[in-house]
Amino acid sequence: MKQFLDENFLLNTKTAQTLYHDYAKDMPILDYHNHLIPEQIAKDVTFENITQVWLYGDHYKWRAMRTNGVDESYITGNKSDYEKFEKWAETVPYTLRNPLYHWTHLELQRYFGVKDILDGKSARKIYDICTEKLQSKEYSVRNLLKMQKVELVGTTDDPTDSLEWHKVINGDNFGLTARPTFRPDKAMAAEDVAGLNAYIDKLEGVTNLSISDFDTYLKALKQRHDFFHENGARISDHGLEQIYAEDYTDAEIKAIFDKIRANQVLTNQEVLKFKSAMLIYFAVWDHEKGWVQQFHLGALRNNNTRMLTQLGPDTGWDSIGDFSQARQLSKFLNKLDTEDKLAKTILYNLNPADNELMATMIGNFNDGSVAGKVQFGSGWWFLDQKDGMIKQMNALSNMGLLSRLVGMLTDSRSFLSYPRHEYFRRILCNLFGDDIENGEIPNDIEWVGKVVQDICYFNAKNYFEL
Template structure:
């Protein structure tokens, strides 16, 4: 099999037939990404491939690539700094020569093929030609930000938006008639989750301003958040997302929560016990709100963030200094769901863990709280460091063995890059590869009437149903 040919990753005839006949042409629903809605609405061109692919010295870009460049000894000036664009690109090309086996290596060449039609391997010899060709194409109207999304047969994209966001660009996008795809907000109330972080008090002040409410208690805050869910719902939102990071559980009284909120707004330090009590009730109340609105709640668990304090201080968050955590998840997650189940307020949920060792615990706990709707709870896709062939296969296998693979909602980019959407193809190829392997061993039938609808459901249809 040739490098990145039409059948790469497809190791059986059945896998090839499933992918090319049924998965490849399906539209994309990207229900979790980090693209800026302003960029999508205004639709400018990138000034060059470095801005589109790496970074323009603004600490906003593809930290998957940055981690590899640091491992290759590239100076930070050529990673997140203000180095010469050609020097940055050449440094990345040199890094790719060492990145054999990395998913970033495959994504890089997949993106060159799908967006630019470039089939050359990226290395120090080909870098100049690729740099010039991509820059020339990116300067044309056919390569504006929205045009890049259209090239990927995008149906729906969900941005990640704070509850206090005005959604001005979503509203303007909708008012102008949209595009060939929908842009829908997905609420991410991370600032509400972290009363111990700097800026929490200011965020509550903003929540008061956008709702017109006075927040004197924890219940007042939740009522204000409920108003914002109403507002998001009016503009198409049907999902929320939460960087839970750690699962913690502790019950509390209303008086305790009010006191914790008052301390947090005043900027006073909180104990771990206080944060745990606050977050437990926040999650329980959010689950009730989402359940009432028919939303899907996403929990992203076990990211250990900003662990290199020196570099975090220089570059800020989301710049490549996060890792996998290995704390306990089973007991606090089970306790949270059990408490929510007492009031029948568990919404549809996607539960992700950055630690794949958590998958079996999550799926067995999920099984205790299913019912009342199709796949109320599902294991989230192979996220971040698990977004590899090995990681995706493990997630698919665990979802299949522990629940119902045919109900899984498929892939997301979880990305800050407009060029990342071929990752959906990467996932679909691996899904078809896995099904073909199972069939070759006689574990499942080699029956297109059975497997083709499943492939299309997991690739697109199930995710589309999130917005029904």
């Protein structure tokens, strides 16, 4: 019987162990997509206790606690930090076979050297050990990143953001690059006219432009896109239910924008046309600057209206959606490709039923100009666990080139999430190890090891031109 979470965790063969320990383990991390708070990195904050760095904002844990019958006061409510941690500790034993069980104990081991199993009985001891370390300078945010050999953090930022903290980070020369990511979802959210108008008003203040027509709106957003580029941005990101690719004319979009500024309700078709137009403009700007564009597709968000009203978005009420993806995605990418304006692109799906769809879609637009120009991104959100990663890698292997994958990302709000890269690397090495020992690929450790290192690090370094 194997020991839980030992050095060969998830590595089922000698070959897998060699690939991981000799090739993957010590590679630096390029975390090109996350939701870390740049201000905390810039100020090199230290956290008062483990609850603050581990449970604040982590809706993965919140969903598990709610499912385990924990009252909301212990999750997002007014209970003390220790009481919240204790309720999480009591929940952990019930997360067996959920990736949270693995991530929790990986993080306790890798950051704090704690090998005890977290439960109600061990909660006080583990809380005190971790909290004492976190309050020391050796466990500041920057040092937490150094522990995991993080070279790049790609944060997710609204076009109106000042990026002031990125400037501080990149000016300090402490071995970490912080790159902002242009996330303009709010700028195209025409389904909520009042919300979009409030956003446009905010954009006016940032750009010093009076935005009364569509041309000025584009000018303002382009100004912000340029500003992001000047401050190191080389990636955009969109979190959408699906790609929008309705046919439209410039006159139609200008008329729709006039209705928005007049606070008139749009028809569903007008909403779709506006979203479609905005996506094209953003994509063209990305291509002009040589950026990478990312599309996270398929989340059905804010399902629980009562709790959304009480707690707001991004608090754990989202799920996998069953949106139709293929036809509109093909139409969108084809329009850009036909006009020679298709930037490097990463596609992430949340519905595992779309794995093969994505794996084959990328092949339609990989034109030989760049290795892996259009990517099927690694398992995202509900799929960034063992089964989801394996299915994504198998689909990509069968229908594309796994060897050109740009690797893993945390997509996390927590500075303790970096063992997810280790998790991915162990699973990757185990897949290759199994194939070698089964005689399905040659026993050429040097070459396979190089491919592993490419996936873990070098592919992303080349792709994002770091």
